[in-house]
Amino acid sequence: DTAVSQTPKYLVTQMGNDKSIKCEQNLGHDTMYWYKQDSKKFLKIMFSYNNKELIINETVPNRFSPKSPDKAHLNLHINSLELGDSAVYFCASSPQRKGELFFGEGSRLTVL
Amino acid sequence: GNSVTQMEGPVTLSEEAFLTINCTYTATGYPSLFWYVQYPGEGLQLLLKATKADDKGSNKGFEATYRKETTSFHLEKGSVQVSDSAVYFCALSEGGSNYKLTFGKGTLLTVNP
Numbered sequence: 001d002t003a004v005s006q007t008p009k010y011l012v013t014q015m016g017n018d019k020s021i022k023c024e025q026n027l028g029h030d031t032m033y034w035y036k037q038d039s040k041k042f043l044k045i046m047f048s049y050n051n052k053e054l055i056i057n058e059t060v061p062n063r064f065s066p067k068s069p070d071k072a073h074l075n076l077h078i079n080s081l082e083l084g085d086s087a088v089y090f091c092a093s094s095p096q097r098k099g100e101l102f103f104g105e106g107s108r109l110t111v112l
Numbered sequence: 113g114n115s116v117t118q119m120e121g122p123v124t125l126s127e128e129a130f131l132t133i134n135c136t137y138t139a140t141g142y143p144s145l146f147w148y149v150q151y152p153g154e155g156l157q158l159l160l161k162a163t164k165a166d167d168k169g170s171n172k173g174f175e176a177t178y179r180k181e182t183t184s185f186h187l188e189k190g191s192v193q194v195s196d197s198a199v200y201f202c203a204l205s206e207g208g209s210n211y212k213l214t215f216g217k218g219t220l221l222t223v224n225p
Contacts, residue, residue: 004155031211041150041199041218048212056212090155094211100146101213103155 003027004104006091012110013081020077021107023091030096031055032074034066037088037106049074081111114139118202118216125192125223133187133219135176135202143204145169145178145185146213150199159187159200192223 004025013019025032033056034046048056049068063079078085088108092101119134137143144163148156160169165180174189185202202216 033212041220043156043201043215043218045212045214092156099144100158100161101156103157105155 002104004091004093004102006089006104006107008107009105010108010110012112014112015081015083017081018077018079019081019109020075021089021091021109023074023076023104025072025091025093025102027093027095027102029093029102030071031094032068032071033092033094033101034074034076035090035092035103037090039087043090047074047076078109081109083111085109086111114143114204114206114214116202116204116214116216118200118219120217120219121199122220122222125221127194127223127225128191129223131187131189131192131196131221133200133202133221135185135187135216137183137185137202137204139183139204139206141206143206145176146203146205147174147176147185147187148201148203148215150201150218152198156201192221194223194225197221197223 006023031050033048046060047066052068065077068074088106090106091104094101115138146161147159149159150156160171162169162178168177176187199218201218203213205213
């Protein structure tokens with residue numbers, strides 16, 4: 001049973017489109033994250049939610065909007081996709097804002 | 113702010129060679145330190161961690177010691193295997209309301225038979 005699952009795993013779309021990536025964790029963790037991994041493998045945090053409340057919002061364009069309907073889910077919606085949005089997006093969770101992060105397998109977004 | 117600096121890759125070794133991947137950090141408080149591994153096409157997995165100075169984390173033959181005096185957390189393995197080929201990330205965290213992991217840039221390791 002996958003602990004942190006993301007869908008879809010692969011997403012290919014045209015510039016200007018809107019797309020969403022969904023994430024669910026069954027670990028009972030309070031905190032969830034979105035990280036972006038670029039083509040050079042560099043990982044950068046985008047957002048963090050704790051019990052459905054946004055607690056970290058790094059410098060990310062307004063086109064990116066996270067949404068947490070409950071503490072087990074954290075979705076990422078991206079409007080007006082640009083070429084530079086092509087990356088692998090990782091969802092992660094952690095218990096009570098401490099300890100290790102548990103990562104999903106990633107969602108590879110390609111914008112053409 | 114917090115930052116992590118890892119040795120640049122890629123690193124290519126022969127099977128059974130000794131591995132060291134250097135990691136140094138900058139932090140305002142007393143962070144916890146982590147090594148994560150990413151196998152091709154997969155997400156990140158925790159390899160080992162240390163939560164205070166002089167702690168040694170170890171797992172699967174890998175070790176790293178939290179050195180506060182040199183602000184380092186170097187990853188070592190005495191004898192690498194082909195299956196160790198992956199990208200390795202050093203990371204740090206500080207607790208509090210804005211808990212997150214700050215990652216280094218990753219080091220690609222390739223082990224040849």
